[in-house]
Amino acid sequence: MLPPQVIVVENAWLAKIAALKMGSQRVAMVVGRRIYLWGVNKADFLQQPAWVKHELAHVAQYQRYGVVKFLILYVFEWIKNGYYNNRFEVEARAAEQVP
Ligand SMILES: [Zn+2]
Numbered sequence: 001m002l003p004p005q006v007i008v009v010e011n012a013w014l015a016k017i018a019a020l021k022m023g024s025q026r027v028a029m030v031v032g033r034r035i036y037l038w039g040v041n042k043a044d045f046l047q048q049p050a051w052v053k054h055e056l057a058h059v060a061q062y063q064r065y066g067v068v069k070f071l072i073l074y075v076f077e078w079i080k081n082g083y084y085n086n087r088f089e090v091e092a093r094a095a096e097q098v099p
Contacts, residue, residue, distance in 0.1 A: 001052060005033050006059055008045065012036030022083075030058035032067045050096040057095035061088055 002008070012029070015038035019027040026039035028051065035055050037045055046052060062070045077086035 001046060001049070003056070003059075006056070007034045008042045009034055009036045010041050012038060015039075028055050030055050030062065031071075032062050033059055035059070053095045053098060054092045057092035058088065061091070 014031070015027045015029045015036040018029045019025065019038045024039070027037070028040070028045060029036045029038075035045075061074075064070070065073060074086070074088055077088060081087070083089060
């Protein structure tokens with residue numbers, strides 16, 4: 001399910017900050033090829049294929065643009081369109097449905 005180059009980090013402070021900011025109990029956050037988790041462990045995360053596909057879509061986005069450029073584009077999109085409607089989230093949500 002998970003490509004070997006992708007690393008999952010549990011109890012990540014980066015994801016904790018995102019969880020606090022977003023008011024979520026459980027957060028997965030991608031930087032480069034690492035998926036940082038808060039409020040969910042790796043085993044439970046991997047049990048949820050749609051969620052995994054969503055985060056892997058973000059890994060692919062990082063690979064497409066490179067880490068620095070992607071982060072700049074992502075923040076720009078977030079400011080312009082908000083979290084839910086930013087094009088990277090729209091694309092990642094579409095990936096959840098791909099079998
Ligand atoms: Zn996302």
